[in-house]
Amino acid sequence: MELAKFLRDVEELIGKDNVIKRENELSMYRRDWWSILMLKEVLGHSLDSPPAVIRPGSINDVINVVKLANKYGICLVPYGGGSSVVGGAYHNGCVVIDMSRLNKILDFSEEDLTIIVEAGARVIDVERWLNERGYTLDYHPQSFQLLTIGGAIAHGGTGSHSMSNIDELVLSLDVVLPNGELVTIGPRVFIRTAWPDLRGLFIGSDGALGIIVRAMLKVRPLANYYVDLAYVFNDIEKAVRFARDLVINVPGPHRVVIHDRESSRLMVGEDGVIALIRIRWYNEDFVNIMSSVTNKLAIKYGATSVESGLVKRWRDVFARGYKSQLLMLAQSGLWVDTIDMATTWSRLVKLHNELVSRLGSIDGVYHVLSRITHLYLNGASLYSVIVFRQDEDLYWKIWREAFNVANGIGATISHHHDTGLLKRDFVKVEMGNQWGLLRSIKGLLDGNNIMNRGKLVW
Template sequence: MNAPTELAHVAPEIKPREVPAALTDALKARFGAQFSEAMVVRVQHGRDESAFTTVPPPAAVVFAESTADVQDAIQLCAQYKAPVIPYGVGSSLEGHLLAVQGGISLDVSRMNKVLSVNAEDLTVTVQPGVTRKQLNEEVKSTGLFFPIDPGADASIGGMSATRASGTNAVRYGTMRENVLALEVVTPKGEVIRTGTRAKKSSAGYDLTRLFVGSEGTLGVITEVTVKLYPLPEAVSAAICSFPTIADAVNTVIQIIQLGVPIARVELLDAGSVRLVNQHSKLSLREAHMLLMEFHGSPASVKEQAETVQDIASEHHGADFEWADTPEERTRLWTARHNAYFAAVQSRPGCRCITTDVCVPISRLSDALLDTVAEADASGIPYFLVGHVGDGNFHMGYLIDPDDAAERDRAEALNHQVVQRALKLGGTCSGEHGVGLHKMGFLVEETGAGAIAMMRSIKQALDPDNIMNPGKVFAG
């Protein structure tokens, strides 16, 4: 079957693999009500937040409730060499969970227990279906929190699989730095454990880092141990508006280069602020804006804020608007996290072609300003937000899904953004992952030799290519 237009930029063709009736019969016998072939359930598990809409859904869905369930499902699928696509909450943006080669969707959202909280060691172990909000609710009585915040209420398993980060990464790092140990079911249906609760280790290959970011192509994560952090004694958030994007970005560059330990610093361009105002019923000044948050002792928060205010003033920033109460901060960050949905709702019926890149902090202004100029010239509605303290920003192009020419223009813009990032020493994805959409860009970024090594690892662990096939690299 030829690829639909929406896949033409990323995959020359889709090759569905047969899911024999013997397999679905075996899954039905083993899982009973935890197994579904209902079209509405299949469609739900064959869509994410990406712009891909015409990929057929999986043949069936298994709802795992334990590691043993995951084992049995994978062993049955391995027997028939049928694809297995892990599914968390469906919030991925690059087509990670699409059944491009058919197969069975393995939903782990019911595996949602916090297994152990070790407050004295600042660690917690959870099942993969636990979401970040649920986790923070469970541990708040300990005075600790889990800081990784990609915006969506994603599952910890999915965040591990995509090496997620988000608004707090400038201070607390990404999932790569915060996952200590995993339990994984391999493509053979074996259970392995990687890492420990110890802060560091020099023992053997770092298999934990191999699975963190593997996007479900090497196994299914069934337990995750992550770091926790003490809740800061003082928290303060501020908004600062700027006349130009360059002023805002240059402020951030100086903040980072001076080593100010800012917890969050987010950029929204004026158009995105307007969309957020409309969606969240706010009255923010509709100008290019930095949304910042400071953590620490009252004295250190005051010192950080004063330093940043001075830097912003040098770059024509307005006086800070403060959000000191938890309610005010929650309202602001909720609005920021809803920027994607604010944008999508601004053009009814649209789909969003998203891209995120990350560049060295010194090159952020170069990357952003040229990207915005190209987007303005294209005539396609777009939004811009960025975790700019990391050199990471997101562009979302709002297209008519039935307009092939518009899709082509948006994909061309996406290509230009990524090419620019690579030339500046950056990466094709700072946090969304590769999935289906960025496979070609990964080749450009890493080179044929690195891709060949990834293929060798994949072949060694998954010789029948049943784990989320057709993602990360073709095949």
């Protein structure tokens, strides 16, 4: 009854055409890209659609909808491109707020190198708009075709290198809090101020603390010069030592991917531990210097230089349609999921070896394809693709074992895929006492528990 009253009032505010209630239209919102939900469909289980979908056309619409949700006790789930792979945008029985109509580029400053966009703007559209003017976000995640600006921020996404993590790009963001209040978070300048920086409270928050509606982001001019390099190392240990020295000696961003043997074989079609590197900058001489330093470091650790065309081959594989890959696996009775971890340099090899060994020993797991992706001064991300038999129980067994490995070594179970429904119990353990503090903040901001209920903190 309360839902019907809520939807009636929303229709009066934003029009009946922007409130979706018919089942045939709701079905496209029944899930995001969480692997277990798609596996359920493949195995013949039906997924419920959300009770309704609301499509606000302005920030004021969002404010008013949130206020009505509080009045009637209706839970809301913000929805951008639906590309979350952890159930972060799954409706979970709540009304979906489709942000796609809030997609405008509001301001662009060439002098300050900033752009202000609405949260529903797709990353690919913003990037194309900037490229036409000689600029870039330099933010290219695998979900590039689907991802929205608001979704990237809410789920703490990364691009293709460590300096393209979304928290590196966000100068400020506008958030509609769970009580309907619109607040600007962040100093709107290029450095932090003397007062506490609250951006981190909302970046990676899963939309559990409010709805992101607008953001000011950093941009940079397009770099014209690049060199591709590819090396084969004898083992993962030498490749990791090379990566650590690279971060120390060569200024970022570091566009580096290091595939272990299994990943190299199946992802790139080559044998060995392969490091694929693109060095890109504005000055050709500087690119050449960085390439020379990189090459000397690779030789130091016994690497052999191989055909640089492997870099382009990998970039093509990385950008290939995820949907078509899943379909091919599904037809062969297999399934896949990705596990994003990160740890310090001293623990990285152990994390890799234990993860590959322990997941690979599970009956029904056929491949563990691991690669080192984002390099930082103190460590790196380990990203693994797991190919396994189509079995829901096996899916959860894989994830529990992966968390046990990460937790035992001192790694994080979520480098950039956020928390969602998939990782919420793991993240609670990993956060320790911090989780209780976050729970207190959630209770303070969202006393009626209407925002993305059940995700991140509950």
